[in-house]
Amino acid sequence: MIFRRRKPILLGSLIMVLVAAVFALPVFGELGNENDFDDPSAEAVVARDAVVAATGTYAAPQLVALVRLDAPASSAAGQARIRAVARELRHPGVAAVTAYEPGGDERLVSRDGRSTYLLATYKEDPRGATEAIEDRMRAFPWVTLGGGAIAAPQVGDQVSADILRAEIIAFPLLFLLSLLVFRSAVSALLPLAVGGATILLSFLAIRLINAHVNPMSVYALNLINGLGLGLAIDYSLFMVSRFREELAAGRSREEALRVTLRTAGHVVFFSAVTVACALAALIVFRQRFLYSMGIGGALCALIAAGVSLTLLPALLGALGERVNAGGPRRWKDAIAREAAGERSGFWYRHSRRVMRRPVPYSVAAGVLLVAMGLPFLRIEFTGVDASVLPKEQSARVVDDAIKQKFPPSETSPVYVAVPPGTPAAELRAFAARLPAPVAPPRVGEGRIDLIAPGQPLGEAAKDFVADVRAVDAPFEFWVGGQTAGFVDQQASLRDHLPLALAILCATTLIILFVMLRSVVLPIKALVMNLLTLSAAFGLMVLVFQDGHLDWLFRFDSQGAIESSQPVLLFAVAFGLSTDYGVFLLGRIKELHDSGLSNEEAVALGLQRTGRIVTFAAALMVVALGCFVTASVIFIKQLGFGVAVAVLIDATIVRALLVPALMRMLGDWNWWVPRRIARLLPA
Known part of the structure; x- marks a missing residue:
């Protein structure tokens, strides 16, 4: 049907992409990041809202003006500067300005004076x-x-700049890598066209959801940019390669x-759903x-x-044989040689070598992954504040300066909100019974202000x-502030994590079971994914927590x-x-269903997908790994973590664990109870 209607589909797709380009790009200015890391039902959020409702002002100072006095704070010159800044801070939207006065709160003055x-504090x-x-x-x-x-x-401006920089870096690299794997300029351009269309349509969808359903975070655009490009290239690789085959x-x-x-x-569909x-x-x-x-x-x-x-x-139907155009003759000859001699290819020979000694290979790979994951056991957590920004940004x-040069203060206080009419x-x-290791509690309208010892987190x-x-x-009372918000955030993540893991594991097992018609392979894929992730987490701790x-x-x-x-x-x-596992196991199943033995299906499946999956992983590493160029540190962490997980999965897991375990399990790989098998769709 697509072949016969290829021209209307191409025209409709072009119009849709152009519309998306016009209406999607304003999304960068519409999405925000305020309170993105808060659980709306958390006690700290309830406290913040209670203070706002009772006083009509924000619960904590919203703006901090750091003043270099070049003189003692109590001197006439120092006070002149302080008064000048205080005067400019007064605005109809500002409820209160706190400034140092001689004999006043010394916590507002740096240790060198x-x-x-x-x-x-804003209204x-x-x-x-x-x-x-x-x-x-x-x-x-x-x-x-x-x-x-x-x-x-x-932070929002930095995220937009990081996305632009990542695209500038990624697109040329992706084209060069695509040219290398496809050995054809026309084929190499197809994944980028699919990736560009995917990103624009996804941006448009997020803009519509943000406007009409629920506010979205600006950080989602980073993920869409990298993931959309990576997945589109992966899917294009497998579709174009199979078409040329x-x-x-x-x-x-x-x-x-x-x-x-x-x-x-068929495999692309199941991969996307997974x-x-x-x-x-x-x-x-x-x-x-x-x-x-997630959305x-x-x-x-x-x-x-x-x-x-x-x-x-x-596009493939319209191009036909021209999909191979734009490459030197020797590249086309290399493709033909690889297809003709696949049983002598690298991946075929490598998988046969691994399957001859499956136990040593599987044990060595498993021990290596566990060792890489051990640092994750000592992970420490932090929250999001101005420290995620580059050093040159004024908020950072x-x-x-406040963390290093001043004593603990009211820039991020702990406060207690109480019901109106108390x-x-x-x-x-009640205030007299509260702990006060730094300064006595200060009772205000509907709240009690406290100062916590040490750093806010x-x-x-x-x-x-x-x-x-x-x-x-x-x-009844509620405790709020930056520290309380961080404590509540961690509690919220712990509370919702079991359900998220249950959904993720259950849906993965069900989808792989329906696709592969096997009880064993989905469980094995789940275990290998967990090993991959533990190794990626361990490396992330070594790099970002330890500073290596x-x-x-x-x-x-x-x-x-x-x-x-x-x-x-x-x-x-x-x-x-799971995406890469679907591509590999899907091809192995296709070969096994055609009558090949388990070992031959594994070896031939790995040969036919090895080069493609390797390059697909490399392209995904470029698409998402470009996040390490970001200036916002937790976006950098995401890019690094995903990139190393993909590399580990494409090398240690796919090249060693998959063939070794497939050989050890033999025909049990394809076991499924007959009663359940009859319920599966054809």
Whole structure:
């Protein structure tokens, strides 16, 4: 049907992509990142909302002005600068400005006495305060602005810049690699066309969801960009390679396209569904960062398959033999030689060598993967603040200065929100029972302000939050602030993780069972995926937590991993590992069903997919690995983690574990109870 209607399909696809290009690109300016890592039902969020409802102002300062005084803070020159900055911070959208005065709060003054910072607390409706203050402060070169109101847009702008840089790096590299694997300029351009269409259509889908269903996170665009390009290239590789294989066998264009869709198209469909289900497991989490990644990634996988099964076949049907155009004659001769001598090819000989000694190979590979994963047992977690930005960004400059040069302060306080109408006497009595290791509690309208010891995300601060929450009170209260929010985020992730893992594992097992008609192979694929992921997690701890290779990837280690990254990496890398397993096992099953023995099907299947899967993995590493060029550190962590997971899966797992275990299990690979087999579709 696609062959006969290829011209209408091509025209319709062109119109759709052009429309997507016009209406999708504004999505960069519409998606935000405010409160992306919060669970809306968490106690810290309830506390924040209670304070806003009671006072009409934000619960914590939104803007921090770091002032270099070049004089003692109590001197006339120092006070003149402080008063000048305080005057410019006053705006109709600012509820309060906190500044140092002689004899006042010494925590606002640096340890050397020559710097200070001022805090601006916004009203519920800030009325463009940030933009106005930024304009005013340009006249003061000795002032640097930071805080949440500055950090959030800087992170969003940095994400957009990182995506553009990744595309500039990735597209030329991907074309060169595609040219190498396809040995034809025309074939090499097809994956990039499919990838570009996938990304634009996915951006449009996210923009529509953001506008009409639920707000989405700007970080989802990073995943769509890398995953869409990678999956589209993977699917194109298998579709185009199979089409060229059928043409070389003497089939007509129409027959070659029909066989391609029935075989490679079948596998692409199951692969996309598997990846989409793996990423859709993220939707159970309450953090917008994670469920946006889940929605965006799942849609991207399905759109990539849709484009690969409609636009790409139409292009192949229109091109026919010309799909091999644009390459030197020796490249075409090499393709013919490989097809004619596949039983003497590298992957065939390698798989036979592994299957002759399966136990030593499987044990060595398993021990290596477990050893690589051991560092994950000592993982430490951190949250998202201005420290994720590059050092030169103003919000990062302010954050570093306050952490290093000032005592613990009110830039990120712990506060207790109480119900409206709480008797003042009860409130004061409750405040007197609260722990106060740094400064006495300060009772305000509907809240009590506290200062935690140490850094906001440190162990001392987290213990302090737990101690405050453990104090008895005759009324209900809620503890909020940056530290409390981080504690609640970790608790929320722990609570929702079992359900997400259950969905991910169950859907993967069911889909692979239906596709492969085997009980054993899906379980084996699941175990190998877990080994791959544990190794990737271990390497991520070594690099980003311990700081190894920081000179290569250009980052400053936070001594921990952003707490949502293991969850996100698990879903993305698990889906991609299953993706490659589907391609390999699908071809092995096809050969086994044709009458070949288990060992011959494995060896020939690995030979026919080995080169393609290797290059597909390399292309995916480029597409997603370009995230390591990002300046936002947790995006860099995601790119590194996915890239190493794909590399491990394409080398250690596919080249060693798969043939070894397939040989050890023999015909048990294909076992399925007869009663269940009768229920499966033909």
